[in-house]
Amino acid sequence: MLQDKFTKEIKEGYNFEGSSVVLGGAILNGSPVKDLQVNIPLKTINRHGLISGATGTGKTKSLQLFVEQLSLSGVPSVVMDIKGDLSGLAQPGSTNKHVVFRNDAIGLDFNPQGFPVELMTLLGSEGVKMRATISEFGPVLLSKMLDLNETQSGILAVLFKYSDDNLLPLLNIEDLKEFLKYSINEGKENIKKEYGQLSSNSINTILRKLIALEQQGGDKFFGEPSFDVNDFIYTDKDQKGRISVLRLMDMQDKPKLFSTFMLCLLTELYATLPEVGDSNKPKLVFFIDEAHLMFKNASGALLDQIEVIIKLIRSKGVGIYFITQNPSDIPEDVLGQLGLKIQHALRAFTAKDRKQIKQLSENFPVSPYYNISETITELGLGESLITCLDEDGKPTPLVHTLMRPPLSRMDILDSSEIKDCIDNSLIYNKYNQDIDSESAAELLKEKIKLAQNQSKKDDRLAAEMKKAGQKRKVNSTKKEESFFDEMSKNTMVRQVGRTIFRELTRGLLGVLGVKK
Structure with missing residues (x-):
């Protein structure tokens, strides 16, 4: 009876008129409910989201399968690869007993395949160089x-x-x-x-x-050439959306550069892309792995700018998804903007952990089928709690979900495969050239240099003028001395001089009233 009610509620809550992507199958009382799939509508993916959970609980695989499903729906995406384990998206995956079990429980076929991947780099590792001036x-x-x-x-x-x-x-x-x-x-x-x-x-x-x-x-x-964000938006001949994998393995100790780089990209996207209003699917989806790096040591002004961009950019058809260990890594003002939540297991080792988990459970819709704070600590590998927004913008019922396995390789590419990926790049030659404008x-x-040369010229001119002035002064003095010397040798001049001196003396004495 309980299962029938649960099945009805989940089917109604996750029954969408438009296109959607399947993330997994519903679980009740610890067991999968056969063929009860959990999907999310493409229409509300631009309302942003969060994938969180402790280390080793399956966050990266959830990210991988989400990106694959978007690509199959013709939606390109950008993925921050901090740990270096997402390059396998370019190659088909393989099956095993766990993959078979999951697909049978969810009611899905397994068709392994690779996806169109563009490897990119920020600080110079292998891939398309991303730069800005x-x-x-x-x-x-x-x-x-x-x-x-x-x-x-x-x-x-x-x-x-x-x-x-x-x-x-x-x-x-x-x-x-x-x-x-x-x-x-x-x-x-x-x-x-x-x-x-x-x-x-x-x-x-x-x-x-x-x-x-x-x-x-x-x-x-x-530097140059600067990256054109329109090159993120591309679908191949099979109408698969391109997955741009930004390889940022060397960014973990550079949080300020990472956060500002992300803000720059998002700001450029907002400034470049036209308004799309309510569309049937997003134009582009951003996945920011290890999202705490984006907010770590970020200034208040930077955080304010990030919050503003997240609020505004969805009108351009862009969705932003944060992947991190704990939702508390994300500022509350940003967390409040996120429509989709995929919550993997958290571990309660301390009283502080238990208190955090209890507070976190209050952010999910109330469910009669789960004790949320307990379920979060009991989730198995590759299991999560999911809630999203339906096509009317209302939260869907919370559902314990068995995540589907990725279709691509759940491992990294080797060096030769990376080289092949780069060799097949459509934009590598466009950006991997150094322009020295x-x-x-x-x-x-x-x-x-011109100012210094002019200063030197001015100094030389001043020195020459000074030298010339000193020379003229010396010459003038010598001329004056030679003139007087010459004149003093002339007898008539000496006589005239004495006469003038005598008359001047008389005149002066007369003025003073002295008798001669």
Whole structure:
């Protein structure tokens, strides 16, 4: 009787008019309910979501099968691969007794296959290089990235304006470093005339923070050619959506660069893509693995910006999914924006853990079939609690789910397979070239060189003029001395001189009233 009621409720709750993707099968009282599938509507996937659970509970496999199902539905996706275990999406999977059991319980056939995968990299590992220019980042986003205060942010905005007005392209970190040095040395007076006095101390602070970012690998990220986010949106000849795997294995110790990079991508997507309103399926879905890195050490301003983008970007047909160990890794304001929740097992080793799990259970719809706080700790490998939004935007009933197995390889590619994947890339040659455009660094160095040469010329001219003046003075003195010497030798001159002197003396004495 209970199972009949449960089956009816799940069938009604997960019965959608439009297209949907199957994630698994329902479980009641610890056993799968035959052919009772748990699917989610494509229409609400742009309402964002969360995949969470302790290490080793199956989060990555849930992510993998979700991405596969989207690809089969013609929806491209972008996957952050922090641990390096998602490249296997490019190759067909294999079967075993566990795969057979799951598919039989869920009522699915197993058709192993590989998917169109584009391997990408941020800091130089194998794959398509993703870069952006400093100018494209702009002063606002760069200020958030460097965690500048209001005064420093204002100065950076002024310098960006000056660079635009004076045609000084800021492409990479070296450009900005040279520009900052120029602004407190050779270019100080020029900038002061146009925009007022800028604090040298503040500029030096910005420079120090920029160097710290450079040491995190920012010098490899900033530059040309910059990535066009429209290249994420692609379906192949079989109408499978491309899966862009961003290989970020070297980003775990660079949280600020990671979070700002993600924000830059999302901001660029929001600025580039047109509004789509309510569509039948998303245009693109972003999966951010190890999502706590995105929020770790992020400034308040950066977190505010992330929250704003998440609220707005779904109108562009983009869904964002966070994958992390504990939902508490995600700020509450962001967590409140997430429509789909796939919760794998959490472990209650301490009183604090049990308290957290109890609070977490309150975020799920109330269910008469599960004690949520207990079920979360008892979930087996590859099992989860799922709730999503239906096509009207209402939460679906909570359901304990046996996740379906991925169709692609549940392992990584070897070096030869990675090479084949890169060789077959449609965009590798577009981005894996180094473009050395004339930019601010070169232009400023030329300006500084010209200024230094002019200064040297001015110094030489001043020295020559000084030398010439001294020579003229010496010559004039010598001429005067030789003139008087010559005149003193002339008898008539001496006589005239004595006569003039005598008459002057008389006149002076007469004025004073002295008798002669």
